[in-house]
Amino acid sequence: MERYGYIIELGRKLPPFPDDWANDAHRVPGCQSRVWMEAEARDGKLFFAGASDAAIVSGLVALLLRVYSGRTPGEILATDPIFLKELGLLEALSTNRGNGIAAMARAIRERAAAEQPVG
Structure with a gap:
């Protein structure tokens, strides 16, 4: 339960997400919650922003952003989301939330792959 409290607190500390981004174009498919x-690509790095309509999921978004935001596409692709399992996080979450965090990590990695320099 303490772990959930920490994750929820991370979500509360997320920077404000612009209301006009809370639309289908920015929605992550595969998440039960919205x-x-x-x-944004800047200086060869990707900077992510995110939000959810659920407190615990906002915390999971914040956790992923801490790991992946501000890194190069290559660094993002080299950071395997296995850390979620190693932290014991996936076992503590419902199956739907586990699937959701996997979908969020996949969306981040897909964006990194799209930004990866060719050659």
């Missing part, structure tokens, strides 16, 4: 993410 989750929106946006990425």
Whole structure:
């Protein structure tokens, strides 16, 4: 239960997500709760913003952003989301939330792959 409290607190500390981004174009498919993410490429790095309509899921968004935001596409792709399992996080979550965090990590990695320099 303490772990949930920490995750919820992370979500409360997320920077405000612009209301006009909370739409289908930014929605992460595969999440039971509504989750929106946006990425900006700047100086060879990707910076992610995200939000959810659920407190615990907002915390999961915040956790992923801490790991992946501000990194190069190559660094993102080299960071396997296995850390979620190693933290014991997936076992503590419902199956639907586990699937949702996997969908969020996949969306981040797909964006990184799209930004990866060719050659």
